[in-house]
Amino acid sequence: MERKILLKNVDVPGIRTFEVYRSTGGYDSVEKALKKMTPDEVVEEVKMSGLRGRGGAGFPAGMKWSFIDKKSGNPRYLICNADESEPGTFKDRYLMEKLPHLLIEGMICSCYALGANTGYIYVRGEYKYIIGILNQAILEAYEKGFLGKNILGTAFNLDIHVHSGAGAYICGEETAQIESLEGKRGNPRIKPPFPAVVGLYGCPTVVNNVETLANIGFIVNNGGGEYAKYGVGKSTGTKLISACGNINNPGVYEIELGLSVREFLYDPKYCGGVKNGKELKAVIAGGSSVPILPASLILKTAAGEERLMTYESLADGGFVSGTMLGSGGFIVYDEDACIVRNTWNLARFYHHESCGQCSPCREGTGWMESVLHRIENGHGRTKDIDLLVSIASKIEGNTICPLGDAAAWPIASAIRHFRHEFEEHVLHPEKCINSTIRQFDDVTIS
Amino acid sequence: MLDKKINHPLHAKTDIPVRFSEETLERVRKIIERYPAGKQKSALLPLLHMAQEEFLGYLSVDVMDYIASLLEIQPIEVYEVATFYSQYYLDPVGKNVIEICRTGPCAICGGEAIQSYLEQKLAIKTGETTPDGLFTLKAVECLGACGSAPVMQVNTEFYEFLTEEKIDHILDDLRRKSSEEKPEASKWKEKFF
Known part of the structure; x- marks a missing residue:
């Protein structure tokens, strides 16, 4: 019953090379799009795919895509967002490492649809070896006439370049990424105007994630309708899930949207259950920014329905009892995990990664880290817990970009679902399971 | 990210000539060509990576000024970028920079203990360099390899599923390699820029 779109051929030996990739039907979509379809027809298929x-x-x-400004006459750009930095997420790294040509194929079709003659792949600076793999694949695509001038004898020209970031989570935000690509600090821009109208170099620009673009080839080949047959309701297609934390089988899995969380978590084909026979405590289902859910709410919704791996089902219950699918970074915590320590760790992350542009985020993330550090180290006060909730609520919705929300949600949700644990830390810090490693704190923020 | 750039004492003096070789300059020209005419500033991030690799292992003021001159931009435009991104080092570093991931998913898989073990083995604290100049230990945020936690990156290499035994082997290996000259430096440039 397992149906795959992206990783179907991932185990074919040599699939990273052009020849092998082409022999499995790779780049067929480029021929189809460029020779048999108009750009608008490609956009329509992608719309239909959901x-x-x-x-x-x-x-x-x-x-x-349909928002892109075609009237201005300015050149248009496609940026592939490969700045994968959300803690718990490593699917794009896997995809680019194993199937670089799948991304390039998708980018060619996408650029054709958008009328873009230049595409950039913005890769996070830490993925240096991935840059080498992508550059090699791009070189092969040029040699075989799938990139460059007059691709496959048509009038379509396209250049794709890899651009390296330098270690900044914020550059995953699309306008910060555009700033960074222009050689500046990654400070997000105020929207509107949206990048589709004023983007890179002030020109119409679309920024898409690696996995999004990797799906385009299938959609062009088989039609948007066929793609929409995968998945459930408005969650069409498949999704790469990066599973990590205290599980037996960490790794990247392609699942059809609609799989139950229980099956994903316990089936040996996927996570294979909690490691060392421990009990499940909590899950962050979509990368560190989405609300953490306790075991009772991740497997079933508050209404008692089976929770599914879809955008809708994971969000069921809103932020009171639900979460988000997010980037698909599935982080599992066992019974030994200290929620307070984990929350402090994530607060430190967001403080470190705040670009400093908006006061609520710049100041608030620092305060949240400090207060959590105090609680984790046994100096917390009971009122600190409500103070954290208050700071989080003042960041959320009050910043230019979503990093503020991303910093506030993990803290607000951890307190919502594990308030007793925070209270316990304040009253009896010595009882924390992590008290033995508490000496280790490094409080320096580099 | 914010904290390091306030009143950071940027290092001005460099006792080596700050100039790329002709071969590297050719590569620089190719990088600039990736961006539209007049938008050469876009090449700043890749060029700072190159400069850091080529000259000192970190970015001194005269290295940054040199990059500004290559791109025909103001030095301040380079400083503000170099101080923003965590992969650009503003202080001298050891021959091998060990970056251990300290973020959530690695932390719950034993990353903190591995960081402690590294401090103990190298006899330095996180952020410091060993007296022999071989190793700098840094704690960094998520490296995007959470499925193989705990992880660290040394130079460009990822090391995954770390254990104390693995750390012992890796450090021995790096020590051995460092006694030779950096043979793969030019190949590295070939592939990544």
């Missing part, structure tokens, strides 16, 4: 952005926000990809 494909949603796989970077985390889940915005319909076809709709994003």
Whole structure:
């Protein structure tokens, strides 16, 4: 019953090379799109597929494309967002490492649809070896006439370049990424105007996640309708899930949207259950920014229905009892995990990664880290818990970009679902399971 | 990210000539060509990576000024970028920079204990360099390899599913390699830029 779109051929030996990739039907979509379809027809198929952005926000990809300004006459750009930095997420790294040509194929079709003659792949600076793999694949695509001038004898020209980031989570945000690509600090821009109108170099630009673009080849080949047959309801297609934490089989899995969380978590084909026979305590289902859910709410919704791996089912219950599919970074915590320590760790992350542009985020993330550090180290006060909730609520919705929300949600949700644990830390810090390693804290923020 | 750039004492003096070789300059020209005419500033991030690799292992003021001159931009435009991104080092570093991931998913898989073990083995604290100049230990945020936690990156290499025994082997290996000259430096450039 397992149906795959992206990783179907991942185990074919040599699939990273052009020849092997081509022999499995790779780049057929480029021939079809360029020779038999108009750009608008490609956009229509992507709209029909229901494909949603796989970077985390889940915005319909076809709709994003349809916003691109075609009237201005300015050159248009496609940026592939490969700045994968959301803690718990490593699917794009896997995809680019194993199947670089799948991404390039998708980018060619996408650029054709958008009327873009230049595409950039913005790769996070830590993935240096991935840059080598991508550059090699791009070189092969040029040699075989799938990139460059007059691709496959048509009038379509396209250049794709890899651009390296330098270690900044914020550059995963699309406008910060554009700033960074222009050689500046990664400070997000105020929207509107949206990148589809004023983007890279002030020109119309679409920024799509690696996984989103990797799906385009299938959609062109088989039609958006066929793609929409995968998945459930508005969660069409498959999704790469990066599973990590205290599980038996960490790794990247392609699942058809609609699989139950229980099956994903316990089936030996996927996570294979909690490691060392421990009890499940909590799960962060979509990368560190989405609300953490306790075991009772991740497997079933508050209404008692089976929770599914879909955008809708994971969000069921809103932020009171639900979460988000996000980027698909599935982090599992066993009974030994200290929620307070984990929350402090994530607060430190967001403080470190705040670009400093908006006061609520710049100041608030620092305060949240400090207060959590105090609680974790046994100096907390009971009122600190409500103070954290208050700071989080003042960041959320009050910043230019979603990093503020991303910093606030993990803390607000941890307190919502594990308040007793925070209280316990304040009253009896010595009882914490992590008290033995508490000496180790490094409080320096580099 | 914010904290390091306030009143950071940027290192001004460099006792080596700050100039790329002709071969590297050719590569620089190719990188600049990736961006539209007049938008050469876009090449700043890749060039800073190259400069850091080629000259000192970190970015001194005169290295940054040199990059500014290559791109025909103001030095301040380079400083503000170099101080923003965590992969650009503003202080001298050892021959091998060990970056251990300290973020959530690695932390719950034993990353903190591995960081402690590294501090103990190298006899330095996180952020410091060993007296022989071989190793700098840094704690960094998520390296995007959570499925093989705990992880660290040394130079460009990822090391995964770390244990104390593995750390012992890796450090021995790096010590041995460092006694030779950096043979793969030019190949590295070939592949990544």
